[in-house]
Ligand code: PBG
């Protein structure tokens with residue numbers, strides 16, 4: 001006997017009619033890593049298909065992204081010089097500010113999001129200015145630097161700011177900085193619930209941002225904590241965040257659902273470097289059907305409650321979605 005379940009799975013058209021969750025190219029933000037120089041497009045061994053690129057190559061990449069229908073990117077800068085505070089990130093002629101200007105000039109229709117943090121820019125690789133006694137990031141000095149960095153990005157033409165450093169009070173500070181600088185129209189997408197995760201490993205090769213000592217556990221969250229995960233995102237909502245985020249994604253889909261149910265704000269997930277590399281390496285080893293596993297992963301994010309997916313797979317996903 002077929003019952004109300006299997007009788008609705010027999011016909012492919014009916015199966016499509018009954019599909020509850022959908023993926024769209026518009027759901028995606030594609031991460032890009034920018035280095036100074038010209039003609040540079042350097043693949044990183046731990047993330048096949050992901051490149052460090054110079055600005056001219058990024059401009060070409062944006063043309064390709066648009067043909068795929070991807071109009072949202074998030075930028076990470078790899079500066080020539082690092083110092084104890086991450087000065088390059090707060091400089092109008094630093095790698096990120098220069099890139100934003102060049103990209104917006106060539107592609108005014110690209111929606112440019114900037115990752116707002118200091119770990120790529122400091123010589124110690126931590127996400128802000130260090131407190132010499134506590135040997136961790138000083139919260140409040142870092143907040144005032146984040147304000148400066150946010151205004152530098154906005155002045156250069158960033159469309160949205162995405163602070164990823166997990167400092168307490170960062171949204172209040174950045175909002176105040178942006179509003180005071182005449183940028184009240186620029187939304188903040190907060191990395192509101194970000195865990196201290198080993199899944200960031202490959203990213204740190206690409207972004208050259210591994211901490212030179214210790215780890216990030218004094219500012220990023222303990223992966224074991226669910227209630228705190230909800231509180232972190234709700235705090236950022238109360239501080240004025242426009243979009244919330246859970247990061248990483250795959251091992252934290254319960255948290256995605258929790259936050260979706262506790263807040264009406266749009267929610268992003270960051271499908272991080274380690275998640276990407278696991279699928280890539282498994283594909284290269286010939287042990288999975290890469291495209292199917294990738295699409296199943298993406299629909300899982302949407303089903304869990306994500307509105308936006310930040311993913312290194314975005315181009316491959318778009319290619320498949322456009323074929324359909
Ligand atoms: C910077 C930042 C990180 C990622 C995004 N922004 C790394 C970190 O916290 O070390 C990780 C992204 C990824 O793994 O793909 N704070």
Ligand code: ZN
Pocket residue numbers: 117118119120126127164165
């Ligand atoms: Zn950081």
